[in-house]
Amino acid sequence: MTAALTADPSRLEAAAPAPPPPVSAGTDLSLFVEPLGDGRARMDFAVDGITCAACMPVIEQGLACEPGVETARINLTHRRLTVEWREAATTPQAIVQRLAAMxxxxxxxxxxAVEGEEAREARFLLQCLGVAGFAMMNIMLLSVSVWSGNVSDITQEQRDFFHWLSALIAVPAVAYAGRPFFRSARMAIAARQLNMDVPISLGVLLAVGMSLVETAHHATHAYFDSAVMLLFFLLIGRYFEQLMRRKTRSVAANIAALRAETAVRIMPDGTLRQVPIAAVSAGETVLVRPGERVAVDGVIVAGRSALDQSLVTGETLPQEVGPGDAVYAGTLNTSGNLTVEVRAAARGTLLDEVGRLLETALEARSSYRRLADRAAALYSPVVHLTAIATLVGWIIAGLAWQPALIIAITVLIITCPCALGLAIPAVQVVASGALFKAHVLLQSGDALERLAEVDTVVFDKTGTLTLPDPALDRPAGLSDEAFALAGRLALSSHHPLARALAAAVPDARPLDEATEEPGKGVRALVDGRDVRLGSLAFCDAQTEGAAVAAAHPDASLIAFRHGDAAHVFAVRQVLRPDAVAVAAALRRAGFELEILSGDRAEAVATVAQALSITAAQGDMKPVDKIARLDALKTAGRRVLMVGDGLNDAPALARAHVSMSPITAVHLTQAAADAVFLGDRLAPVAHALAVSRTALRLMKENLWIAVVYNAVAVPIAIAGLVTPLIAALAMSGSSVIVTANALRARHGRL
Structure with missing residues (x-):
């Protein structure tokens, strides 16, 4: 890894996982900063010292106080911090220093490097676990030896000898095996914060310290075995928690593995040169040989082959491709050589977009998660106050300080809010992974919750219920010159119908002066003439459109006017392969279905009839769609809007929750709460099913955490459990909420 910044290396134990080497505070971090425009920038930091969900609000709220910082988001799975700031107000070095102060x-x-560091930490935890386990077994053997005979036969000297022998084993074992907790607690206290490891450390140290005092005073009982066993079980929980984090990160790692590091560039003289992908620019051509992964997004200019495009389309069988077909980075070339003209290489590929959306889903913070985070952050001071109150209360009640302290230690351990901290993130991680496998990527923190509340699904037609690549009928009498001009206009439009026209004119170049009017079409001034492409009304081609509509009643129409002449193209839409089955499944699940489309009413009616959807409207402008969504909202409906066109963006933003296909324009994707991949509509149904299950599990986990504490805390305060039982109960509650979260993988409508 690149050299790292550090505030105080002495805080880290020598035998702890090796951190990146420290450098001076003046290190240049500009290579890692991503400019966002408008004087804003973003950078991803790896953060050492994050141990639990309670650390997250500490960091995020702490950085919010830094002048210039706009957003700070922690990904607990990756221990990655993403910070956006105003460049005029702060620097990445200042952010690092602020984190050091915390x-x-x-x-x-x-x-x-993070994967390597986590592997080292996993080995470190296993070493600590091994030491704790070895010490625990030996101390238990000593305890058995002491009490196996007649108690009255054991002399005070023998008991003290076995207690000191247990101390000789326990003290170094606790000092070594407890470092994951002690180091985290020490860093938190140094920053004047309290995390979950502070009460754990206090509980262990108090148990050992009190046992030493008891042994020195020749007491009958010592608690070295409890302290070591407590550490043993806590380390088991910490190790499995890390394994879970690493497993949930595997989905993102699989995406990264699809990215090629190099590409074979075709030089102007026809020679081939293998270059880093960062050196490839748009407009260049690259060669993709059989067995290689496509390294770029682009268009095939020569060659035929079969591509494994399961990431993009969801189709597991290889798809035949040839000149003019689009290819995407990460897909696998299985047979022939392909010459590809590059559209995007190192950045901006569909693979990058999928990875970004997945990261957004994993980092997302729903209202339930924000509630759990706030509760976990408040929990630590409450835990300590409860333990102190318990100690004082029992002493006032007449109990000796030793048993009172044991009860207070038990309270410290049993009330640790690990289950509460895991309750929501565990469900979100599992649900996000299940949705990714179903080709759905979330863009909003509370999208799962809002999807779970949906009772009405509203679809756009063109490019949503139908495939984004329709078939085009060229009007009779349209000259090649006019056809080429129409294709150039189509390249300036984001509408799916325009894409069909643009694909029919492969050599066309977009008109620089063209402007698009959402919901209407594209216009430009060419050689002093007004040329337009879009709706019949926009192009004043109603008469021509009526004739074409009569000949093609089920087709969508796109008009082209150049000067006084008008022509109308018939575009035949093809339903997505599973649209009929998905519509039927949604109806059976109790959802109301509607179609709102800007296309002709006749074309909309044909699709609605095929899908058995009774509520369908065509010829709708963006304002009409918004009005209909507002009417549904007034009627108490929770609407999921699914659309892909530029004219759908306002409606997507207005709906209760929204989705769009990955083929949608960027503005539409930005307005949507989730996007889905492939040619099928099934991801929409999967998203609704998984979200319903996830929301139910979030609520269940919160109740599990609340009920656990409502039952466990009074029992601990009453002195009815030991510290060891408290550790088992705390670990058990975390296991229960995690296991419950795994059920989110099997959402059903």
């Missing part, structure tokens, strides 16, 4: 070391995020 007790966290930060350095530039490198996925490969």
């Amino acid at each position: 007790g966290f070391r930060a350095f530039p995020f490198d996925p490969k």
